[in-house]
Amino acid sequence: MVVTFAALAVTGLALLLRRTGGGDTPARIAAVAANRLPAHRQDWGRAMAAELTQVSGRARRWQFVAGVLRVMLFPPPRHPARVLAAAFGGLLPAVGATVAAATEVPSLSVFAAVAGLLLGGYATVAASRAHRLRPTVPRVAVGAVALAGVAAAVAAMVRIAVAYPAATIDSTHVFSVLFALALTGCLALALSPVSRAGPVDPASPANAVLSWALAGALASGAGLTAVAVTTPVTTDGTTSLLWPAGAAATLAVSAGAAATTRNRLSGIRAGLLTAVLGALMRFALDLTAILQVHHYALTSPYDIAAYAHSGYPSVASYVLSDALAGGILGGLVLYPIALLVVAFLGAAAGAGLRQLGARRTSA
């Protein structure tokens, strides 16, 4: 998984660097970093990138670029008090949630602590980078869907922890940390500004990306809900057959967004957002559906053999623990990564179709 993430990060960086045009690698990195700064610091990004032209010597250039990256990652906040308030505002609920979890559902205390710290850290970073981010309908709607998805996923997990505590015991803490990382990542992706702050314009690329992602997520959600309501409940969940549907939604959204905005990265972003929002809904719906099962039974010979030595106090705990691990690793981590590849393909197809259409029109 680490290798997959690293490969994706390197591919993304290579794509970004390729788009920046001339200059050596430090110059390209500086140009990318300058564009990644918050809108109210873009001038400083251009200033640093321009200054690099005066730096000679490979070691000195790389050293200078390291400084540019540092400023990009941690730009000085315009309102330090606001950042401090966000840090405290994030820390207090984190401590409260951890204490509450340790008291009420001890098996979720590690998840609560990690999620609280990650969300508090995200709030702090967002407060230091944000500058008068104007709320638009697509931005608010995508944020609301993401928050609802995260809340539903956590609620499903808490319901299982309360009803079957043994199912959520995670002695290695790997799944607790993965769950917290996945939820924070989903929220960060949904709530982070798509492009630099600008005037409210319904036709702007940022709004187009968010609108496409919202349409894809709502279509996925409607499909998932329809299947969950109409399909008989089993211990395998109800939405496992919808992977192709999720892939199709991601493909369509990434192609549509890339063609509309004439920007491949916008298409990838919209497709990934669709995949992530759909993954949250799928996770919550699947676990909620499995919780409705009245009689848990093992049908696979492997599970029957494994259960005897598993130490779980009931079949229900064993089944739910298995579903949770699969939902976190497969549904919230691997599923979005797989659909990211689909989003790359969709965005390439959308950009290609757009170019083809433009050529035909001009010819």
Added chain:
Amino acid sequence: MTRVRRPSAQTMAVLQALAERPDQWRYGYDLCTQLGVQAGSMYPILIRLADRGLLETGWETERAPGRPARHLYRLTGAGRAYASAAAAAAPATSPAPATSPAPATVPRQSRLQGT
């Protein structure tokens, strides 16, 4: 007398370097080389000083072909007063910032457009 909150040693060094010739515009990289401060520390200092209204910034209008305009910096009136007050408030035993004898290379004829 208003009490001046003492800035960090690096910020103090930047203020002193800018206050040496307060009318002259300076480049960011030249300040880095003069003071031995990395860009990752220098630019946050410059950004904070500009946010506080202590630093005036501008872009070159006359530049060599083939390279982008460079950003220029000099202290504002408030910045000069702050630099003087901070220097006066600094204890005599405080260590002097590391400086290099590299001369400033800012062209005097630079004309600026506001940022």
